[in-house]
Amino acid sequence: MAYYSICPRCGCHLDPQEKCDCETEEAEKQDFFSRHIEMSPKSGQLVFVFGDGEAAYEEKSYC
Ligand SMILES: [Zn+2]
Numbered sequence: 830m831a832y833y834s835i836c837p838r839c840g841c842h843l844d845p846q847e848k849c850d851c852e853t854e855e856a857e858k859q860d861f862f863s864r865h866i867e868m869s870p871k872s873g874q875l876v877f878v879f880g881d882g883e884a885a886y887e888e889k890s891y892c
Pocket residue numbers: 836837838839840841849850851852892
């Protein structure tokens with residue numbers, strides 16, 4: 830089974846320990862996104878997760 834993480838900013842597939850170039854300058858924002866964006870196991874899309882459980886689907890472009 831493939832094991833990878835998704836860049837929360839650009840949607841690139843990364844190795845588990847890898848940091849995407851696009852987020853190195855904005856580590857704090859990256860942390861915010863990592864907390865609030867998850868990949869839906871059903872659709873494979875990135876889902877923005879709010880504290881109250883609501884979620885909104887958001888199109889992400891690939892770099
Ligand atoms: Zn990226």
